[in-house]
Every structure is written in C-alpha cells, then in structure tokens.
Amino acid sequence: MAPVIAHVIAASRPGGPGVLHRIDVDLPAPGPGEVLVRHTAIGVNFIDTYFRTGLYDWPVERDLVLGAEAAGVVEATGSGVEGFSPGQRVAYTLPHGAYASHRLVPAAALVALPDTVSDEVAAASMLKGLTAYYLLHHSCRVQAGDQVLFHAGAGGVGLIAGQWLAHKGVTAWATAGGPEKCALARAHGYGEAIDYRTEDFVA
Ligand SMILES: NC(=O)c1ccc[n+]([C@@H]2O[C@H](COP(=O)([O-])OP(=O)(O)OC[C@H]3O[C@@H](n4cnc5c(N)ncnc54)[C@H](OP(=O)(O)O)[C@@H]3O)[C@@H](O)[C@H]2O)c1
Structure with a gap:
C-alpha cells in the first residue's frame, strides 16, 4: 500500500478557533483489527468546542485532533478484519480525531452505511443519534x-x-x-x- 499522508486539523492548546491548525501526518498501514478510512464527511459537534476551549480536560499530551464522528470509504484493512472491504461506505463515532482526511479506525467502531443514508447525514448524526438511542432504549x-x-x-x-x-x-x-x-x-x-x-x- 502506498504511504498515506493524513491532513488533520488540530488544536495545540485550549483556546478560540484560532488555535486550530493543519498538520500532515504519515499514517502507517492498518494494524491488526484496524481499517484505513478516507473521510468524505465529518461531524462538527458542540462537544468539540468544549474540548477546544478547555472547558473539558485536555485529553492528550500534545496536539488534540478534534471531532467525534465521521463517515467515509474503506481504503484498506488490517489483519483479522472481517466484514469490511475496500470501497465500502462506513461511519463511526469515537471520542476524538475525526477532523482528518484519513484515519485508522478500529473495525469494532465502524458501521456499514446503507445506500439510504448519505455520508453527510451519517457523519452529522452518529453521536447525537446514538445518544438519543441510549436515552430512549437504555436510560429509560x-x-x-x-x-x-x-x-x-x-x-x-x-x-x-x-x-x-x-x-x-x-x-x-x-x-x-x-x-x-x-x-x-x-x-x-x-x-x-x-x-x-x-x-x-x-x-
Ligand atoms: N450532541 C451529542 O452528540 C451529545 C452526546 C452526548 C451528550 N450530549 C448532551 O446532550 C445535551 C444536548 O446536546 P445537543 O447536542 O442537543 O446540544 P445543542 O444542539 O447545542 O442544544 C443544546 C440546547 O440546550 C439548550 N440550553 C439550555 N440551557 C443552555 C445553556 N446554559 N447553554 C447552552 N444550551 C442551553 C439550548 O436550547 P434552548 O435555547 O431551547 O434552551 C440549546 O439549543 C447536552 O447536555 C450535551 O452535552 C450531547
């Protein structure tokens, strides 16, 4: 697999929108259980601003790549990954790291997208939708x-x-x-x- 450079938007310290900047990151080939996803849409969730402003504890030692939800296309899979293959449309929610062009995602975090759900809708609703889901099916x-x-x-x-x-x-x-x-x-x-x-x- 040719090397992949991911373009990510990160915050180096808590602050206003001005702390966001672009970084280019060399991505390794997907490891066991991982899937390389090329993002086609990312969610911009209000919780991103809580982390960016420092309202919530800074969860990493250095640059924080914001973003908790995204959709995209599988580019490659690591060993042991079943049920996902290159070209497949997928979406996920994870705590951080979605403001990126490409990303290595644990296969266990991915869902396959049906044709009836657009990438934009999936990326915008994974975290909010799962929140509504657990509220209505588990909390109550x-x-x-x-x-x-x-x-x-x-x-x-x-x-x-x-x-x-x-x-x-x-x-x-x-x-x-x-x-x-x-x-x-x-x-x-x-x-x-x-x-x-x-x-x-x-x-
Ligand atoms: N978005 C997610 O994926 C997610 C995931 C887990 C938990 N949550 C939690 O679920 C709640 C709703 O999230 P959301 O994404 O629906 O938020 P949202 O779209 O930003 O809406 C929050 C709404 O809360 C109302 N509100 C009342 N008092 C507020 C205050 N002091 N500051 C800000 N808003 C206030 C506002 O509506 P009115 O003007 O009508 O009062 C505001 O539109 C939040 O507590 C959030 O932390 C969200």
Whole structure:
C-alpha cells in the first residue's frame, strides 16, 4: 500500500478557533483489527468546542485532533478484519480525531452505511443519534403510550429524539427557548413544545 499522508486539523492548546491548525501526518498501514478510512464527511459537534476551549480536560499530551464522528470509504484493512472491504461506505463515532482526511479506525467502531443514508447525514448524526438511542432504549425504555418530557427538544439530540419518540407512539413534550425553537421541536415529532422562557413547564 502506498504511504498515506493524513491532513488533520488540530488544536495545540485550549483556546478560540484560532488555535486550530493543519498538520500532515504519515499514517502507517492498518494494524491488526484496524481499517484505513478516507473521510468524505465529518461531524462538527458542540462537544468539540468544549474540548477546544478547555472547558473539558485536555485529553492528550500534545496536539488534540478534534471531532467525534465521521463517515467515509474503506481504503484498506488490517489483519483479522472481517466484514469490511475496500470501497465500502462506513461511519463511526469515537471520542476524538475525526477532523482528518484519513484515519485508522478500529473495525469494532465502524458501521456499514446503507445506500439510504448519505455520508453527510451519517457523519452529522452518529453521536447525537446514538445518544438519543441510549436515552430512549437504555436510560429509560420508552414504549408506546408513555409520556415523556424532553429538555432542549430543539437541540441536535432533541430533534432526533422527537422523531424517534413519535415513531414509537410515545406522547412527547419538548422544552425549548423561544417560539421558533418550539415550532422546530413540534415539526420534529413533539406533540407539544413549551417555551420555558415564558411558561413554567413544571406547572
Ligand atoms: N450532541 C451529542 O452528540 C451529545 C452526546 C452526548 C451528550 N450530549 C448532551 O446532550 C445535551 C444536548 O446536546 P445537543 O447536542 O442537543 O446540544 P445543542 O444542539 O447545542 O442544544 C443544546 C440546547 O440546550 C439548550 N440550553 C439550555 N440551557 C443552555 C445553556 N446554559 N447553554 C447552552 N444550551 C442551553 C439550548 O436550547 P434552548 O435555547 O431551547 O434552551 C440549546 O439549543 C447536552 O447536555 C450535551 O452535552 C450531547
């Protein structure tokens, strides 16, 4: 396999957007259980800014490559990898490292993308979608007929959760800040949205 140089966007220290800079990194061939993925879309998640600004502890010793979700195409696989082959479309979420042109990803972290899901949608929704998934299936196993109040219903997680709740037949209320966000929440599955700035959602 020809050497691959990954172009990554990293932050060398906590700070504003100005700390982001490009680095070129030589990638080795994929090791056992690894897959070389050429990214076609990456997610820009609000949590990236928490790390970039230093609100969350700096998780590495040096340059931090931000980004927790991405989609792309398999370029090569390491030994022991089954179920993925070059040319296949994939997506994943991992804590950091997605702001990159190419990346070595553990095969165990990858999902194959069906034709019905675009790279952009996959990259933008892996982390938010899995968050909505565990909230509705593990934190609280919602079922048809349940009644749910979901805070920040017009946020990234809330907009996915609202559609999922409606699909499950759950009666869901959202809280959101302002009439436009309330309308957005209603358009994404919530039966009612409460503007917590003007209404007391507890009452
Ligand atoms: N995004 C993910 O993948 C992910 C993963 C795991 C956990 N989470 C957590 O899930 C929650 C929602 O995430 P999200 O991605 O949906 O966020 P988001 O799209 O940024 O939406 C968050 C919403 O929270 C509301 N909010 C209320 N008080 C706020 C405050 N003091 N500062 C900022 N926002 C405030 C705002 O809506 P209003 O204006 O309507 O109040 C805002 O739009 C967050 O606590 C996040 O840490 C997110």
